[in-house]
Amino acid sequence: xxxxxVPALIVGGGPAGAAAAIRLAEGGVFAELIExxxxxxxxxxxxxxxxxxxxxxxxxxxxAAALGARPITRLRLVTMKRIVETKxxxxxxxxxxxxxxxxxxxxAAALGAxxxxxxxxRGGEGRTIxxxxxxxxxxxxxxxATGKHELRGLARDVPAGRGAGAVGLRASxxxxxxxxxxxxxxxxxxxxxxxxxxxLLQEDGSANLCMSVSAARxxxxxxxxxxxxxxxxxxxxxxxxxxxxxxxxxxxxxxPYGWRARATTxxxxxIGDQAAVIASLAGDxxxxxxxxxxxxxxxxxxxxxxxxxxQAFARTSARPLKLAEALRWAAxxxxxxxLLTGLAGFSPGLARWAASSTRIAS
Ligand SMILES: Cc1cc2nc3c(=O)[nH]c(=O)nc-3n(C[C@H](O)[C@H](O)[C@H](O)COP(=O)(O)OP(=O)(O)OC[C@H]3O[C@@H](n4cnc5c(N)ncnc54)[C@H](O)[C@@H]3O)c2cc1C
Numbered sequence: 001x002x003x004x005x006v007p008a009l010i011v012g013g014g015p016a017g018a019a020a021a022i023r024l025a026e027g028g029v030f031a032e033l034i035e036x037x038x039x040x041x042x043x044x045x046x047x048x049x050x051x052x053x054x055x056x057x058x059x060x061x062x063x064a065a066a067l068g069a070r071p072i073t074r075l076r077l078v079t080m081k082r083i084v085e086t087k088x089x090x091x092x093x094x095x096x097x098x099x100x101x102x103x104x105x106x107x108a109a110a111l112g113a114x115x116x117x118x119x120x121x122r123g124g125e126g127r128t129i130x131x132x133x134x135x136x137x138x139x140x141x142x143x144x145a146t147g148k149h150e151l152r153g154l155a156r157d158v159p160a161g162r163g164a165g166a167v168g169l170r171a172s173x174x175x176x177x178x179x180x181x182x183x184x185x186x187x188x189x190x191x192x193x194x195x196x197x198x199x200l201l202q203e204d205g206s207a208n209l210c211m212s213v214s215a216a217r218x219x220x221x222x223x224x225x226x227x228x229x230x231x232x233x234x235x236x237x238x239x240x241x242x243x244x245x246x247x248x249x250x251x252x253x254x255x256p257y258g259w260r261a262r263a264t265t266x267x268x269x270x271i272g273d274q275a276a277v278i279a280s281l282a283g284d285x286x287x288x289x290x291x292x293x294x295x296x297x298x299x300x301x302x303x304x305x306x307x308x309x310x311q312a313f314a315r316t317s318a319r320p321l322k323l324a325e326a327l328r329w330a331a332x333x334x335x336x337x338x339l340l341t342g343l344a345g346f347s348p349g350l351a352r353w354a355a356s357s358t359r360i361a362s
Contacts, residue, residue, distance in 0.1 A: 002136070003128065006032050008300070009139035010113075011121045011129060013037070015286050016272025017145030018104035019293025022060045025111035027301040031143070033108065034131065038118030040098045044148075044168040044252040046198040046210040047097060048072070048187050048283035051090035052361045056290035062103050068203030069093035075351060076188045078237050082341050085186075086348035089356045092187065092283070094200035096172075096208065100286075123152035127267055140267065141300055145293065147273040148252050156274060158256040166195075166255040167218050168280065169211040173244035175201070183207060187283065190238040191331035191340075192231060193217065196281055197238050209241055212280045214332070215253065224249055255280075258325040260317055264310040269296040275310070276317040281331060282324035282358035288317060291360050317360060324358045 008024055010017045013035030024031045049057075054064050065071075072092040077084040109115040122130045127139040129151075144154060148168075175183060180201070182188075188199040194217030198210050213227060221227040232239040260276040272289035292313055299309035330336035344351040 007140045010143040012145030014147045016289035016293040019290045020143045020297045021108035021113040023294045023297035030112045032114040036120040040102045043097045044170040045097045047208040049093040052359045053287035069095040070201045076186045078190045084345040086351045089352045096202040124154040143269045144274045168252045171245040171249045172206045175207045192235045262314045269306045279324040279328040288360045320358045
């Protein structure tokens with residue numbers, strides 16, 4: 001099988017890969033992008049698009065409001081004993097990834113990027129990528145944007161144990177009138193022992209229900225059904241939504257919260273979750289994906305070496321990642337969680353500070 005040389009190859013068409021493709025095309029470099037999904041699909045994500053993500057989307061020529069994103073201006077923190085509500089520092093939005101990812105890929109293709117959907121990269125060696133059917137691509141510059149999924153031969157250097165920690169779960173449902181009114185304008189967070197759930201309304205009127213739970217807790221509960229059963233007693237206000245879920249939950253495991261790529265090799269840019277994985281509770285993963293995709297493309301256009309880009313991005317993301325990890329630690333344990341909710345109730349400014357400080361760019 002012959003090898004085709006590709007000047008700029010992007011593997012993965014989530015927000016990070018699409019952002020890189022758009023910015024490269026704007027700079028006159030028409031990348032080839034490989035995405036394994038053949039069309040729009042649901043992914044495990046809370047669908048919370050922060051104000052920094054909205055700004056990054058604008059830079060890329062994608063208007064979240066025009067896609068029907070639901071405005072979110074307030075945070076509701078719900079525990080067994082308390083409900084605390086506070087204003088967000090800036091307006092955010094609820095948008096399904098089905099809609100967002102498709103809009104970004106359409107924009108990349110419209111600008112001239114070669115978007116190949118329904119094609120899977122099977123493995124990589126250096127910057128040579130093997131696709132379905134054995135096709136081989138030798139990338140002069142490779143943007144690795146496979147997100148939560150590792151590419152054989154180019155996996156992230158996640159220390160043993162870190163990735164085993166968290167499992168993401170997602171379902172959606174059609175809210176009734178009362179839930180619709182309760183959720184309008186809000187991101188609702190329900191922390192519980194070993195995890196949390198987040199709820200919001202999306203552009204199509206459905207509600208997105210996403211959970212992150214420690215693998216240990218899920219194992220102890222005997223799986224998703226067991227966990228939902230336990231939460232009926234532990235978090236009744238959250239569990240009230242479970243009855244509305246008709247479709248199957250989708251899941252992703254081994255989410256290495258807090259990890260970031262501190263180094264890379266020449267010509268290989270790691271972007272999105274392949275660059276840094278922020279605790280999902282912070283709702284900033286999409287912004288990190290977009291921002292790192294844009295920054296990597298700009299670095300490439302400017303002739304900056306990939307290792308220099310990667311180190312700089314690791315520095316930029318260090319503070320939000322660390323703070324988000326501290327919040328996740330506290331939210332998942334009953335004593336610290338009580339303290340956290342108490343503080344948020346006592347001083348709404350503190351919750352706003354936490355929301356601002358876990359942003360990659362504000
Ligand atoms: C439970 C949970 C909830 C979250 N909620 C939020 C939230 O509300 N707001 C927020 O901002 N962030 C949230 N995040 C984080 C966010 O989902 C990620 O940070 C973001 O999706 C990263 O984007 P990405 O482009 O790097 O990767 P992804 O979105 O994972 O995209 C990667 C793409 O690569 C493709 N791909 C993978 N492997 C291959 C291959 N071998 N060949 C070809 N294509 C491939 C995939 O199909 C996919 O389209 C959440 C994360 C979790 C786990």
